[in-house]
Amino acid sequence: MSALSHPQLPLGFEPGELFTFDSFVAGSNSVAAGLAHQMAMGEGETQLYFWGESGLGKSHLLQASCNLAAKNQRTVCYLTQAEILGQSADIFDGLEQIELICLDDIDTWLVDEMWETALFDLINRVRENNSCLMLASAHSPDENFVKLPDLRSRLSWGPVFHLQDLSDKEKYQALSFRARQSGLELPEKVADYLMQRYPRDMFGLFERLAVLDKASMAMQRRLTIPLVKSVFVEE
Secondary structure: OOOOOOOOOOOOOOOOOOOOOOOOOOHHHHHHHHHHHHHHOOOOOOOEEEEOOOOOOHHHHHHHHHHHHHHOOOOOOOOOOHOOOOHHHHHHHHHHHHOOEEEOOOHOOOOOHHHHHHHHHHHHHHHOOOOOOEEEEEEOOOOOOOOHHHHHHHHHOOOEEEEEOHHHHHHHHHHHHHHHHHHOOOOHHHHHHHHHHHOOOOHHHHHHHHHHHHHHHOOOOOHHHHHHHOOOOOO
């Protein structure tokens, strides 16, 4: 297995098919996606930072990068708030030996000086070891969620991208691709109904599609507007 087996890490990374570059509709984020793809292949930049609100595809890009790197026999590590908080900062010890390190939701776990110092040290070691580091946050590295000035500057050592929302057409492409991954056909009028009636961020739309997938299988019915109404009847 090409994912890291690290004695201190609570989880390894298992390559899957859900979050891939093929399923990532880039829209105006094509340069960011292209650089992430290059990094996953061991080319181009050695540090990338993606930021923006929930549902823009930050986690998708990080997981797609891990997927591609792992499938190409590169060692990878993907960590989120769930794996980091509750651990001691030495969870980062030795990570610089991994070829691709992806740290998600960093604004949620950079909660004190201990974690800021740990990330600061890790970035330095990654640079010295010629490994690759990909970071994602809800905030720009220039914002004051980071208290340590030297860490703030290091978060910008590589390209920084503020991810942009997709157009409605691009959101339909993303939803349609996700539906096909599940063996579903998503009519455009059903997608339009979802986007008009419910929160339009991709994370929320994908969650609703997953609920509809289960309902469609349980009821043995195609995805239709009446099915959507019956599943989300109280909203």
